[in-house]
Amino acid sequence: MRLFFLLLLCSACAMAQEKPVYTDARNFQFIGKGLPTDPMYVRLDTVQTKPMTDAVKYLSTHSAGIAVLFQTNSPYIRARWQLAKRQFYANITPIAHSGLDLYCLNKGRWQWCGMGRPGDRDTLNDAPLVANMDTAMKQFLLYLPIYNQVTSLEIGVAPGTTIARIEKPAVDTAKRVVIYGSSILQGASATRAGMAYPSILQRKTGWEFINLGFSGNGKMEFPVAELLATMPAKVFVLDCIPNPSADEIRERAYPFIKHLLTKRPGVPILLVETAPREQGYFDLKVAQVVKEKNNVIRDVYIKLKGEGFKQLYYLPGKDLIGHDHEATIDGTHLTDIGFMRQAEVMLPLLQQLMKKSASAK
Known part of the structure; x- marks a missing residue:
């Protein structure tokens, strides 16, 4: 009996120490972009905004409406994302202006399932989005921040599981x-x-x-x-x-x-x-x-x-x-x-x- 409990304890410790496997989001499909851009995470790039006002040039770097489509059978999803700067808006939540918003396709409908909460001290964020799911393959839709610029994004899943582009996305x-x-x-x-x-x-x-x-x-x-x-x-x-x-x-x-x-x-x-x-x-x-x-x-x-x-x-x-x-x-x-x-x-x-x-x- 004592050996049984020791084995359970070791198993729990191993799970707690498990490190997610991160994949650059640029490997997956992006939607919400009027034209291709360089870098990926902006709505318009410097070539497209060259004749426009300075305000539009800046605001076009915000990732409003841009989302990433991917599929995974992982029981959890995490994300690491780098922001251009810390923001404060009196009338917008940090989760909206600098966080992530995750939806899962459930019975043919997109259903909210998790969010990425940004930190308040650093521009690099590492946060859980959803946990303790079953391991069936599912489609996910991850919205990027609406009032900030993302400079990098990685999606983390459990070791040994699959994360990939969707062959027939529901968009x-x-x-x-x-x-x-x-x-x-x-x-x-x-x-x-x-x-x-x-x-x-x-x-x-x-x-x-x-x-x-x-x-x-x-x-x-x-x-x-x-x-x-x-x-x-x-x-x-x-x-x-x-x-x-x-x-x-x-x-x-x-x-x-x-x-x-x-x-x-x-x-x-x-x-x-x-x-x-x-x-x-x-x-x-x-x-x-x-x-x-x-x-x-x-x-x-x-x-x-x-x-x-x-x-x-x-x-x-x-x-x-x-x-x-x-x-x-x-x-x-x-x-x-x-x-x-x-x-x-x-x-x-x-x-x-x-x-x-x-x-x-």
Whole structure:
């Protein structure tokens, strides 16, 4: 009996001392990137952003919407990831802006199963994501941070188990939706990366979504339109009205949208108004600013439709986040509730546009 307990103790000690086997994530499939980049973990690289503003150049290094697909039969998954710097945001959780968010395919649906908690003192993180699973082979989807730059990522599994690329992933990369916009699109203020609305829509549809949200800087500069026009897409979404002023919309929206319409005539483009600001129900100046911006972009839409651009569509902002005034963290940026609501409002229209895009071929 004593020998039996000694053997159990030795076995437990060996498990405790077991070292995961780490694999560079670049060996697996990445989704959520409009174009190939160097380095891998940025949304746009320095060649692509050369004509753009310094703010967009910086924000494009954030990995919002980028995810890694892999399969493993390991009973646990760990991750080591290096960040460009420590971040602090008053309205975004550390898990969202600098952590990882893990989903597993369960009975044909992506189900949340774990997260990587970033440290508060160092840019190199090493954390468990999920443990004590059965050893059946499973598909996983790992979202990267929404408001930080990842410079390296390794995924750790148990020794003797398999981790590999997925031959038939549950994300159809032939159906790509490219979305350009503001901090709300980028993910402020989701509690974790998978709760930004493009990522919610990705899991609901099985399509690939490209998150090109640039916090405070989705201002419709023409070089962005030129770059968007080069990206493979079945549908484009312009959810950028929160950032530019009404005057900037007057100046920039028509040439920006017309360029994209002209260069990609077979691709539906959805133009999304900005949602009401919660402060605007009391602060009349805020309400007027939002109203004017939406009026201006609606006029641009009407003008372009009058010119015969049938592939342009419009989504009013009044119902995007519900009407109980509980969908934001600060009156502007969305909580998980707000992101879920916006995804639910957009989903039926995007499904229609995807069908139109397919039938246009």
